[in-house]
Amino acid sequence: MERILVTEAPARAPWWRDAVIYEIYPRSFADADGDGEGDIPGITARLPYLADLGVDAVWVAPWYPSPMADGGYDVSDYCDIHPRFGTLQDADMMIAEAHRLGLKVIVDLVANHSSSEHEWFRAALASGPGSPARARYHFADGSGPGGVEPPNNWISAFGGSAWSPVEDGRTPRQWYLHLFAPEQPDLNWDDEGVREAFDDVLRFWLERGVDGFRLDAAPAMAKVPGYPPFDYPDPTRFETATWEGNPHWDVDTVHDIFRRWRRVVDAHPGEQVLVAEAVVNGPERLARYLGPDEIQTAFNFDWVHAPWDAEHLRDVIDRTLAALQPIGAPATWAMSSHDETRHLTRFGAGDLDLGRRRARAAVLLTLALPGGAYLYQGEELGLEEVEDIPEALLQDPVFVRSGGRHRGRDGCRVPLPWSGDRSPFGFSPGPADPWLPQPAHWADLTVEAQQRDPDSMLHLYRTALRLRSEVHDLRAPGLHWLPARDGVLRFRRGDRFECLANLGDAAVPLPEGVVLSSRDGQVVEPDTTVWVVHP
Numbered sequence: 001m002e003r004i005l006v007t008e009a010p011a012r013a014p015w016w017r018d019a020v021i022y023e024i025y026p027r028s029f030a031d032a033d034g035d036g037e038g039d040i041p042g043i044t045a046r047l048p049y050l051a052d053l054g055v056d057a058v059w060v061a062p063w064y065p066s067p068m069a070d071g072g073y074d075v076s077d078y079c080d081i082h083p084r085f086g087t088l089q090d091a092d093m094m095i096a097e098a099h100r101l102g103l104k105v106i107v108d109l110v111a112n113h114s115s116s117e118h119e120w121f122r123a124a125l126a127s128g129p130g131s132p133a134r135a136r137y138h139f140a141d142g143s144g145p146g147g148v149e150p151p152n153n154w155i156s157a158f159g160g161s162a163w164s165p166v167e168d169g170r171t172p173r174q175w176y177l178h179l180f181a182p183e184q185p186d187l188n189w190d191d192e193g194v195r196e197a198f199d200d201v202l203r204f205w206l207e208r209g210v211d212g213f214r215l216d217a218a219p220a221m222a223k224v225p226g227y228p229p230f231d232y233p234d235p236t237r238f239e240t241a242t243w244e245g246n247p248h249w250d251v252d253t254v255h256d257i258f259r260r261w262r263r264v265v266d267a268h269p270g271e272q273v274l275v276a277e278a279v280v281n282g283p284e285r286l287a288r289y290l291g292p293d294e295i296q297t298a299f300n301f302d303w304v305h306a307p308w309d310a311e312h313l314r315d316v317i318d319r320t321l322a323a324l325q326p327i328g329a330p331a332t333w334a335m336s337s338h339d340e341t342r343h344l345t346r347f348g349a350g351d352l353d354l355g356r357r358r359a360r361a362a363v364l365l366t367l368a369l370p371g372g373a374y375l376y377q378g379e380e381l382g383l384e385e386v387e388d389i390p391e392a393l394l395q396d397p398v399f400v401r402s403g404g405r406h407r408g409r410d411g412c413r414v415p416l417p418w419s420g421d422r423s424p425f426g427f428s429p430g431p432a433d434p435w436l437p438q439p440a441h442w443a444d445l446t447v448e449a450q451q452r453d454p455d456s457m458l459h460l461y462r463t464a465l466r467l468r469s470e471v472h473d474l475r476a477p478g479l480h481w482l483p484a485r486d487g488v489l490r491f492r493r494g495d496r497f498e499c500l501a502n503l504g505d506a507a508v509p510l511p512e513g514v515v516l517s518s519r520d521g522q523v524v525e526p527d528t529t530v531w532v533v534h535p
Contacts, residue, residue: 013475014271014273014296015056015057015104015211015271016057016104016212016271016273016275016296016297016330016372017297017330017371017372018330018370018371018372018474018475019056019057019104019372019373020054020055020056020057020367020372020373020374020375020465020468021055021056021057021058021059021104021106021372021373021374021375022050022053022055022057022058022059022374022375022376022377023058023059023061023337023338023374023375023376023377024043024058024059024060024061024377025038025061025338025377025413026038026039026040026043026060026061026062026063026072026085027071027072027084027085027413027415027435028377028413028414028415028416028435028436029042029043029046029377029415029416030042030043030045030046030416030418030427031415031424031427031428031429031430031434032044032045032429033430034428034429034430034431034432035084035428035430035432036424036428036430036432036433036434036435037084037434037435038085038415038427039084039085039086039090040063040081040085040086040087040090040091040093040094041086041090041094043058043060043094044090044093044094044097046418047094047097047098047101047103048101049447050101050103051101051102051103052462053380053458053461053462053465054461054462054465054466054468054469055103055375055465056103056104057103057104057105057106057211057212058098058103058104058105058106059106059107059108059214059275059374060105060106060107060108061108061338062075062108062110063081063082063085063086063091063107063108064076064077064078064080064081064082064110065077065080065081065082065083066082066115067115067116067117067183069115069116069181069183069184069397070158070180070181070183070184070396070397071338071395071396071409071413073108073110073180073184073216074110074113074114074115074116074117074181074183074184075110075114075115075118076114076115076117076118076119077118078109078198078201078204079201079204088208091208092208092209095208095209095210096209099209104211104212105209105210105211105212106210106211106212106213106214106273106275107205107210107212107213107214108213108214108216109201109202109213109214109215109216110216110217111187111198111201111215111216111221112179112180112186112187112216112217112218112220112221113178113179113180113184113185113186113187113217113220114184114185114187115183115184116182116183116184116185117183120133120136120137121137121185124136124137124139124176124185125166125168128170129141129170129174132193135188135191135193136187136188136191136193136194137176137177137185137186137187137188138176138177138185138186138188138223138227139166139174139175139176139177140163140174140175140177140227141172141173141174141175142163142165142172142173142174142175146171146172146173147171147172147173147174147175148173150162150163150175151163151175151227152227152228152229153229153230153232153235154177154179154227154229154230154247154248155232155235155236155238156178156179156180156181156238156401157179157180157238158180158181158238158397158398158401158402159236159398159401159402159403159406160401162177162178162179162248163175163176163177163178164176164178164182177223177227177248179217179220179248179249180217181397181401183397186220186223187221189221189222189254189257190225195257195260198261199260199261199264202261202264202265203264203268206265206268206272207268210272211270211271211272211273212272212273212274212275213261213265213272213273213274213275214275214277215258215261215274215275215276215277215295216277217277218254218258218276218277218278218289218295218298219240219249219250219251219254219278219279219280219289220248220249221254221257222251222252222253222254222256222257223247223248223251224247224248224251227247227248228247229247230243230245230246230247230248240279240280240281241279241280241281241282241301241302241305242281243281244281249280250278250280250281250285255288255289255294258274258276258289258294258295259293259294261274262274262293262294262295273296273297274294274295274296274297275295275296275297275298275299275332276289276290276295276297276298276299277298277299278298278299278301279301282302282319282323283300283302283319283320283322283323283324284323286298286300286323287323287324287326287327287329290324290327290329291327291329292327292328296329296330297329297330297332297372298329298332299332299334299337299374300316300320300331300332300333300334302316302319302320303316303320303333303334303335303366304334304335304336304337304340305340307346308347308358308362308503308527309503310486310487310488310489310501310503310504313365313489313503314481314489317369317479321370321478321479325478330370330371330372331369331370331371331372332371332372332373332374333366333369333371333372333373333374334366334373334374334375334376335359335362335363335366335376335379336375336376336379336412337374337376337412338376338409338412338413339409339412340376340409340412341385341411341412342376342378342379342383342384342385342411342412343359343362343379344356344358344359344379344382344383344384344385345384345385345387346385347359347362348384352384354527355384356382356457357518357519357527357528358527359379359382359457360382360457360460360518360519360529361501361502361503361518361519361527361528361529362529363379363460363461363464363518364460364464364499364501364516364518364529364530364531365489365499365501365529367464367465367468368474368491368493368497368499368529368531369479370476370477370478370479370493375461376412377416378416380457380458380461380462381416381417381445381446381447381450381457381458382445382456382457382458383414383416383417383442383445385411385412386410386411386412386414386436386437386438386439387407387411389407389410389411389414389436389437390437391404393410393436393437394407394408394410395408395410395435395436396408396409396410410436413436414434414436414437414438414439415427415428415434415435415436415438416447417438417442417443417445417446417447418446418447418448419446419447419448420443420446420448421443422440422443423437423438423440424438425438425442425443425446426446426447426448445457460518463516464516464531467515467516467531471497471533472494473493473494473495473496473497473533474493474494474497475494476493476494476497478493479491479492479493480492480493482498484500484508485504485508486504487502487503487504487505487506487526488500488501488502488503488504488508489501489503495534496533496534496535497531497532497533497534498511498513498531498532498533498534499529499530499531499532500524500529500530500532501528501529502524502525502526502527502528502529503526503527504526505526506526507521507523507524507525507526508523508524509523509524510522510523510524510530511524511530511532512532512534513532513533513534513535514530514531514532515531515532515533516530516531517529517530517531518530
């Protein structure tokens with residue numbers, strides 16, 4: 001259900017304060033050369049689709065040279081493009097085409113760690129303990145006789161110890177730190193050479209026209225000197241949202257790095273943005289990353305991980321807005337990403353039809369909130385997590401490092417279906433199979449199929465994004481909660497816009513003035529959200 005509505009345009013604010021940003025995972029978005037893996041020319045060819053969808057910007061996950069030990073988040077050269085994705089010229093063309101279409105471009109910056117194949121790390125291994133080359137990373141003598149045990153009990157996000165030994169025959173044995181995979185050694189941000197080099201990386205991409213940087217694993221970049229041990233609540237789980245006083249995560253000195261980066265970015269003409277990936281203990285700690293001299297926005301993982309529960313969601317909204325209001329930073333809202341189980345599957349709990357109804361309701365609730373929003377490629381098609389990928393095809397290091405206990409993130413990274421009735425569904429023009437298998441029933445979920453269906457998920461997203469740009473009150477600051485029965489979220493933005501999301505068990509009356517509904521009806525059924533514009 002929709003009604004065309006145009007209202008007075010608001011005063012201009014920096015583009016990133018309320019932008020809707022679409023994440024592209026390059027390997028899985030669109031393949032132009034037919035090798036079964038996505039690439040930059042494929043992205044460029046599909047940018048008109050994203051402009052038509054109605055997003056404001058794209059965020060491109062790492063496209064740098066990489067051995068791909070962690071899907072590109074192990075970077076071996078920060079100032080080039082992986083040959084499987086294209087060339088720097090291809091990147092320049094993509095950025096230019098995005099700007100021609102009115103889209104901003106954000107690129108990933110993976111600066112907590114490099115690849116073990118980076119020239120710096122190879123030089124560090126070739127040098128002895130205490131050398132300037134090793135000072136760029138975290139090397140420490142092992143514990144126990146001869147240093148045969150790790151220096152401390154720090155754990156890796158991918159399972160096991162965060163330390164791996166240097167196999168050079170020296171005694172005592174030295175170990176290097178990697179909070180993620182062993183192929184991702186942590187950089188030492190106390191080293192001025194590291195800081196200066198990344199100043200140059202920022203300038204390199206700013207000069208090529210990017211509009212911002214998504215800062216991967218931002219809280220990991222500072223460590224407490226001396227590497228003190230930590231009493232983990234559960235040493236088998238890397239649950240940073242529960243940690244307090246951790247010596248390798250959310251250490252206060254990390255903010256010195258981001259203030260430096262903000263000075264570099266602000267010295268460049270334009271309105272570039274820094275966006276933090278920071279899973280920390282609550283919105284109050286997250287707010288410390290934001291401000292006029294630090295990072296402008298940060299991902300709201302409390303919203304990403306929230307269950308389909310009205311009371312819980314309202315608490316996340318209230319705590320987020322309360323924490324950010326004193327510093328004037330905008331909230332961001334997202335439900336899925338390349339690291340998370342797709343929200344349709346999470347909300348459905350084994351029932352895809354239920355998940356699809358809730359996903360339709362959830363996007364209207366999310367896009368009605370104050371601040372910016374992030375969409376993950378394919379959610380506008382109603383794609384679910386692919387949970388039956390054969391183990392032999394899984395590539396996420398989480399699967400191997402966990403001994404098969406966790407399947408990892410491949411299920412949300414399956415290549416997109418664009419057209420046709422069989423794999424590769426227009427993802428690739430060549431004979432090669434997609435790098436991860438696509439479900440056969442995605443034939444009903446292709447862009448081509450959904451463009452013909454006015455009731456499709458794709459049509460809902462397009463309509464919601466158009467209305468979001470047209471309704472003046474959706475640029476108003478904050479929100480005002482309205483009375484509602486248990487299980488229902490109802491709030492007003494500005495003078496005229498109202499959102500009602502029914503997460504309860506019973507239908508509620510349909511308000512007057514509905515301009516968009518996630519499900520048509522004479523009442524607001526459970527798992528339904530409506531948008532209202534009052535006269």
